[in-house]
Ligand SMILES: NC(=O)c1ccc[n+]([C@@H]2O[C@H](COP(=O)([O-])OP(=O)(O)OC[C@H]3O[C@@H](n4cnc5c(N)ncnc54)[C@H](O)[C@@H]3O)[C@@H](O)[C@H]2O)c1
């Protein structure tokens with residue numbers, strides 16, 4: 001199939017590349033000329049394992065192209081995906097202006113002579129956005145244009161996006177137009193994945209409901225972790241025990257500093273807002289948010305309790321990205337923690353395997369902070385080590401080296417990466433979450 005993707009960010013670039021990988025002809029469009037220039041030069045603007053290779057191979061095979069021209073994309077493809085941002089507004093509702101603009105742009109490129117086109121929303125949007133896209137395209141396109149609108153939400157996780165796209169748990173396709181559905185089924189034919197076909201509203205709702213449920217699991221286990229701490233139980237064992245029940249599952253029961261990233265915080269806020277707008281307030285999700293916010297403050301208090309004051313304390317901070325295997329620092333809990341410690345006068349020596357540059361650029365980290373590529377270097381003369389991101393490399397650290405290099409061997413593990421017994425054997429004063 002001939003596909004174009006408007007918006008070449010995390011979702012647009014990775015999904016476009018994976019569509020090309022399975023044999024489709026893909027044009028990725030972005031209105032940021034710098035981004036397109038970088039891609040045309042054979043570089044990718046984000047860190048995502050396995051993606052660069054795949055982009056190169058598919059560009060070389062002639063199946064993947066990049067352009068700034070929406071018209072080029074629309075004219076040369078049967079199916080047009082929208083993968084632009086849907087950021088939050090101050091009241092938690094979704095800013096749909098990017099989607100509206102792209103709908104207008106697509107409409108203005110359509111002509112009756114081009115023939116039928118499928119317009120697919122891949123961005124995360126509130127239920128009923130598809131209706132608005134349809135109305136907008138109808139209003140701005142010339143008379144006689146034929147098109148169908150589809151919702152095809154994306155469930156990829158950053159850090160394993162390529163694998164999630166090539167081997168998805170499911171593909172959700174929502175449309176009220178049977179012709180559009182046949183095009184979508186052809187696009188997903190090469191993928192070995194269950195396809196759920198729904199009406200357009202249900203598909204849109206599935207995305208917000210899925211993300212909210214995952215965030216709920218995280219807040220649930222974090223609340224349980226606090227009860228474990230108060231009672232002397234071990235949250236790792238509790239998560240294992242409840243997760244062995246197939247109806248619950250072990251995934252997303254990792255207690256820690258809470259969820260961050262470009263999706264969960266904004267999508268939970270959006271779902272709260274959507275439910276209220278529909279007259280069905282979803283109080284449970286407000287509690288999910290509140291537990292998440294509290295989790296960070298609780299951890300900060302734990303550090304403060306031991307250090308007494310942050311001012312003039314040297315702290316080794318491991319982790320800046322919002323999770324492992326990414327350079328993304330959007331809504332990163334590690335960054336929020338760093339901002340709070342800096343504000344209280346701490347001296348930070350920070351490290352992250354991939355996110356140092358993005359943290360410098362977008363982290364708004366003002367204060368006494370230095371960045372290090374060598375983990376061990378951050379420890380020299382430190383009063384405390386704080387682990388804020390779940391990078392697997394941090395778990396492989398030589399514990400005796402921590403003890404040797406630090407001024408006082410206080411370790412605060414916000415992601416439960418180290419084994420408390422090993423830490424105690426290495427004579428570290430070790431604090432983690434819920435154990
Ligand atoms: N990042 C994720 O892990 C993820 C996963 C699933 C769903 N989503 C959803 O997908 C959507 C996109 O997220 P993202 O993380 O890829 O965003 P992003 O910011 O990484 O990328 C969006 C891209 O769209 C481009 N753009 C904006 N307006 C444009 C226009 N008019 N024409 C052409 N290009 C335009 C921007 O320049 C940018 O490159 C959001 O709704 C998000 O919630 C994200």
Ligand SMILES: O=c1ccn([C@@H]2O[C@H](COP(=O)(O)OP(=O)(O)O[C@H]3O[C@H](CO)[C@@H](O)[C@H](O)[C@H]3O)[C@@H](O)[C@H]2O)c(=O)[nH]1
Pocket residue numbers: 124154155156157158159211214218251252253254255256257258259260261262263264267322323390
């Ligand atoms: O048990 C867990 C699992 C995750 N997290 C945190 O939750 C956040 C999100 O992690 P993850 O879901 O792995 O990353 P994302 O890339 O944000 O992916 C989520 O958001 C995407 C955008 O909507 C969806 O497509 C994915 O399905 C959904 O998992 C991160 O801060 C993690 O540290 C925990 O604290 N405990």
